[in-house]
Amino acid sequence: MRYLLSATALAMLASLGSSAALAQTPSCTHTVGMVVSLTGAAGRYGQAASKSVELAFNDLNKAAGAGGIAGCKLAFDLRDAQSQGSVAVDQARQLVDLKKTPAIIGGIISSVSIPMVTSVTAPAGVVQISPASSSPSLTKLALEGKTGGWFFRTITSDALQGTAAAKYALDQGMKSLTVIHVNNDFGVNMLAEFRRAYEALGGKIVDVTPYNPEQSSYNAEVTKALKTDPTALYFIGYPGDGTTIIRTWIQQGGPQKFLFNDGMNAADFIKGVGPQYLNNAYGTSSGTTKTESTEYFAKTYPAMSGGFDAEAPAAEQGFDAGAILGLAIAQAGKFEAAAIRDAIRKVTQPGGEVVHAGPAGFARALELIKQKKPVRYVGVIGPVQFDKYGDIAGPFRTWKIANGEVVTVGQMSTEDVAAIQAKMK
Numbered sequence: 357m358r359y360l361l362s363a364t365a366l367a368m369l370a371s372l373g374s375s376a377a378l379a380q381t382p383s384c385t386h387t388v389g390m391v392v393s394l395t396g397a398a399g400r401y402g403q404a405a406s407k408s409v410e411l412a413f414n415d416l417n418k419a420a421g422a423g424g425i426a427g428c429k430l431a432f433d434l435r436d437a438q439s440q441g442s443v444a445v446d447q448a449r450q451l452v453d454l455k456k457t458p459a460i461i462g463g464i465i466s467s468v469s470i471p472m473v474t475s476v477t478a479p480a481g482v483v484q485i486s487p488a489s490s491s492p493s494l495t496k497l498a499l500e501g502k503t504g505g506w507f508f509r510t511i512t513s514d515a516l517q518g519t520a521a522a523k524y525a526l527d528q529g530m531k532s533l534t535v536i537h538v539n540n541d542f543g544v545n546m547l548a549e550f551r552r553a554y555e556a557l558g559g560k561i562v563d564v565t566p567y568n569p570e571q572s573s574y575n576a577e578v579t580k581a582l583k584t585d586p587t588a589l590y591f592i593g594y595p596g597d598g599t600t601i602i603r604t605w606i607q608q609g610g611p612q613k614f615l616f617n618d619g620m621n622a623a624d625f626i627k628g629v630g631p632q633y634l635n636n637a638y639g640t641s642s643g644t645t646k647t648e649s650t651e652y653f654a655k656t657y658p659a660m661s662g663g664f665d666a667e668a669p670a671a672e673q674g675f676d677a678g679a680i681l682g683l684a685i686a687q688a689g690k691f692e693a694a695a696i697r698d699a700i701r702k703v704t705q706p707g708g709e710v711v712h713a714g715p716a717g718f719a720r721a722l723e724l725i726k727q728k729k730p731v732r733y734v735g736v737i738g739p740v741q742f743d744k745y746g747d748i749a750g751p752f753r754t755w756k757i758a759n760g761e762v763v764t765v766g767q768m769s770t771e772d773v774a775a776i777q778a779k780m781k
Contacts, residue, residue, distance in 0.1 A: 382424035389451035396439025405674030412678030419718035458693035466491030498745035518549025539566035631760030643753035645738030649713035708732035
């Protein structure tokens, strides 16, 4: 079954699928799959991540020159999941069954990544690495053996972000609030983790309203949420739906004090709602530990991204997903799933020589790999290391919206979050 995209999406696919010609390129190509949401509720996430992977692969190809990555040029076959699990599964099956790809980058939202890994990649023994799926359910699936060790993600779990959001809300004086959340795995789990921490720390949730994504109107949901006369709103969802819901909230006279999840720190969302209504808006996001890679990405990505800034949702994590996968293919020395899976941990383990993003850093990494010396990629989001479930640990960024701009307020470390959770037990 084929899926029709808009003219804009088709043009974007053509743009993303092309790369600058290199002076010397290998005669063969290693093509990985990429199944991300280019349209639908999470479309902006997937578009940003796609451009990040394009940058990472172009840098790797430039660094490798005629020798290639495991002998060939890197490329990716980009597919639109349309923010729907069933579409993602169909696209992933095509890549695995017909294209015989050993690795897929994606999905974006957890409700897409979960069916992909359980129905396609894990049963087929194919690597899957997500730059944005943060649901704790993915850890649970790994614990139960249902991901088979094939799944990795370059974003921290919401099991930690919920705690960070609860503490930040109370720090901003939100002692009570109502919640509107997307009714899927991400929204349900994020709410559960937030509620557990928020109520343990003394906060009160006065009402919870789920919503289904991509509706034309959310008047009924907002009306219900406002019946309890809340003083603030915690919205858990995606920028597209969020724009409509927050507009409706304001139109119905809701208080203009907000807490947002990662993803709402997007320029399109702020412009769509109106920055004048968001001067008491706060949020949390998966953070970064600043490195040379972070600085390189901040300088390089905006110029080639087609309108995204370096802190766009899934951009930093997307670059690292592409970089780690590309280096793992080089480390494996062959384009085979099991070898790539094992190499992912080898190129991120402590103890190797530290290398950073960009053509120069990747050239050094490839030279070390050629010499059979250990390499430690320290990426845009920091020095990640995957645990046995494919998860990473990392900090969380706290931010606010001021005069139409997202301003970083501070950062909560993994240790900070763990200390809060320890007090809750």
